[in-house]
Amino acid sequence: xxxxxxxxxxxxxxxxxxxxxxxxxxxxxxxxxxxxxxxxxxxxxxxxxxxxxxxxxxxxxxxxxxxxxxxxxxxxxxxxxxxxxxxxxxxxxxxxxxxxxxxxxxxxxxxxxxxxxxxxxxxxxxxxxxxxxxxxxxxxxxxxxxxxxxxxxxxxxxxxxxxxxxxxxxxxxxxxxxxxxxxxxxxxxxxxxxxxxxxxxxxxxxxxxxxxxxxxxxxxxxxxxxxxxxxxxxxxxxxxxxxxxxxxxxxxxxxxxxxxxxxxxxxxxxxxxxxxxxxxxxxxxxxxxxxxxxxxxxxxxxxxxxxxxxxxxxxxxxxxxxxxxxxxxxxxxxxxxxxxxxxxxxxxxxxxxxxxxxxxxxxxxxxxxxxxxxxxxxxxxxxxxxxxxxxxxxxxxxxxxxxxxxxxxxxxxxxxxxxxxxxxxxxxxxxxxxxxxxxx
Numbered sequence: 001x002x003x004x005x006x007x008x009x010x011x012x013x014x015x016x017x018x019x020x021x022x023x024x025x026x027x028x029x030x031x032x033x034x035x036x037x038x039x040x041x042x043x044x045x046x047x048x049x050x051x052x053x054x055x056x057x058x059x060x061x062x063x064x065x066x067x068x069x070x071x072x073x074x075x076x077x078x079x080x081x082x083x084x085x086x087x088x089x090x091x092x093x094x095x096x097x098x099x100x101x102x103x104x105x106x107x108x109x110x111x112x113x114x115x116x117x118x119x120x121x122x123x124x125x126x127x128x129x130x131x132x133x134x135x136x137x138x139x140x141x142x143x144x145x146x147x148x149x150x151x152x153x154x155x156x157x158x159x160x161x162x163x164x165x166x167x168x169x170x171x172x173x174x175x176x177x178x179x180x181x182x183x184x185x186x187x188x189x190x191x192x193x194x195x196x197x198x199x200x201x202x203x204x205x206x207x208x209x210x211x212x213x214x215x216x217x218x219x220x221x222x223x224x225x226x227x228x229x230x231x232x233x234x235x236x237x238x239x240x241x242x243x244x245x246x247x248x249x250x251x252x253x254x255x256x257x258x259x260x261x262x263x264x265x266x267x268x269x270x271x272x273x274x275x276x277x278x279x280x281x282x283x284x285x286x287x288x289x290x291x292x293x294x295x296x297x298x299x300x301x302x303x304x305x306x307x308x309x310x311x312x313x314x315x316x317x318x319x320x321x322x323x324x325x326x327x328x329x330x331x332x333x334x335x336x337x338x339x340x341x342x343x344x345x346x347x348x349x350x351x352x353x354x355x356x357x358x359x360x361x362x363x364x365x366x367x368x369x370x371x372x373x374x375x376x377x378x379x380x381x382x383x384x385x386x387x388x389x390x391x392x393x394x395x396x397x398x399x400x401x402x403x404x405x406x407x408x409x410x411x412x413x414x415x416x417x418x419x420x421x422x423x424x425x426x427x428x429x430x431x432x433x434x435x436x437x438x439x440x
Contacts (some may be wrong), residue, residue: 011038013046014089014107015114017053021085024058024343026078031058031343056092057085059151059176059342064088064095066148067138071127083120086111090128094135101132151176155350156335163386167423171384174425175338181221184238184266185214186273186300192216195235198228209240211412211427213247233300238266239340241382241422241429244412245327246270248378248436253277255324259304260311260367261285265293267329272302280304281323283311312359312366322372330360332381332388336424336431357387364396368403368439376406377437382430384423389433390416397437406436 016038023029031054039047057064068087076084086108093104105128112120131138142148146157150172160168183206185195192214199206204222209215217240224230224237245267249257251274259268262282272280284290287308297304309317311328333353334344364379371377381388394417397403405418412434413422419435 011041011043011046012111012114013042013049014053014086014111015082016042016046017050017057017089018082018086018111018115020050020054021057021088022081024054025061025085025346026081028347030347031055031341052097053089053092055178055342056096057088058346059339060092060096061088061151061342061346062147062153063142063149063151064091066142066145067091067131068127070138070141071130072123080117080120082115083112083117083124086115086120087124087127090124091131094128094131105129105132152345153348156345156348159335159350159353159385163384164423171424171431174423174431177339177425179239179339179430180428181218181237182209182239182243183216183218183227183235184212184243184270185216185235186233187214188273188276189229189232189234195228198234202226202228204228209243209429211429212240212243215240215243217428231299236266236269236296236300238270239337239430240427241336241413241432242266243270244432245329245378245380245434246274247410248376248408248412248434249325249327250376251275251278251325255279256321257281257325257327258323258367258370259283259327259329260363261329261331262306263289263292265296267327268293268304269296269300269302271327272297272304273300276302281307283307283309283317285310312362314366314370318370322370322375324372324375326367326371326375326377328360328363328367328377328379330363330379330381330388332356332360332383333385334382336382336384336422336433339424340430353385353387357392360388360392361396364392368400368437371439373439375439377403377439379419379433379435379437381433383433384421384431389421390418390435393418393435393437402440403437404440406438408434408436 020034020038023034024031090108093099109121109125112124147154150157152172160171185192205219206216209217227235253275256279259282262268263284268282282293282304290306290308293306307317333348334341338344411420413420422432424431
């Protein structure tokens with residue numbers, strides 16, 4: 001019979017983080033997906049550390065890996081990917097976490113046994129002690145490599161340089177920051193000012209996000225269930241940059257609205273919070289992802305028509321009735337939200353951009369005819385790459401003379417050639433692109 005202590009040991013924070021990181025690096029799994037599956041198996045006091053290690057290691061992986069390469073002379077085999085990942089966890093603790101060095105070292109070494117590989121204890125111990133002794137020398141050496149210096153893959157550094165020659169270093173720095181926690185207050189339940197008072201009464205420090213109508217920035221992240229009224233739908237978690245999308249839709253009562261790539265449902269719910277009786281159709285290509293929209297709409301007591309379908313394959317889902325508003329929150333590289341999803345650095349490949357641009361083009365071409373004359377289509381991405389944004393829309397406008405850009409009364413970001421581009425970290429918000437197209 002396995003005791004509880006032994007069961008928990010098998011799922012210790014460091015060993016679990018090493019397994020998750022291995023899945024991300026070797027099997028290209030999503031970090032969020034792996035955490036959702038793994039964290040419930042851990043003792044409560046281990047979950048936060050596991051999450052911190054996963055996010056931190058993947059945020060700094062190109063840099064940590066460059067250091068690890070100098071510490072291990074003989075490369076480990078793929079089957080020992082968990083030991084490679086554990087070494088990265090150890091380095092990250094010594095570099096960036098407020099854990100006493102002796103504890104970080106001994107617990108990381110012990111995790112080798114938890115992973116069933118006691119042979120690696122000497123390797124991990126020697127490598128981490130070597131790093132402690134030669135930290136400055138090792139770090140000076142890797143700073144000669146751009147990918148290690150900036151903790152980004154070199155192809156992405158070059159792409160940022162090409163698109164934003166004056167801003168690329170600031171983008172890289174913003175991507176490496178820990179993201180703040182932001183909320184969207186539900187205007188159907190009360191004003192932002194009223195909710196800020198509730199937070200103050202709950203001893204949660206917060207302030208209004210100036211660029212938004214309903215946004216709140218928390219001084220420190222917290223569990224959502226600590227937030228006043230979260231379970232009752234008073235508030236949702238959403239970055240301020242994403243909140244600006246609903247304003248651009250110029251929503252009015254009695255409209256028929258399509259949210260074409262809707263999961264996890266933040267923008268769908270924001271649309272419905274503005275006018276709950278509007279007819280909103282929310283699509284997503286992944287049936288499982290629709291569950292997150294259902295959870296959000298149920299918590300917020302909102303109703304939308306949810307359909308699992310490829311939005312660009314209109315014959316599979318469209319009922320023939322046109323829309324007054326269409327939102328295309330397009331699948332994209334995610335290069336504007338790396339601070340929230342650091343696994344993008346290791347999961348995204350240069351060739352992905354070409355495939356994504358093609359998919360975005362298909363969505364625009366397929367959905368544009370579904371818009372009523374006089375209606376608005378909002379195209380948005382959480383990308384900072386021009387191929388997916390202003391260059392994509394420039395091509396679309398050249399092919400569609402009946403489409404005209406409508407400039408925003410309150411611009412959501414800096415003006416681009418077409419539309420508006422918010423770079424990662426601008427006003428401490430995520431990177432986003434926005435454009436409003438009117439069907440004339």
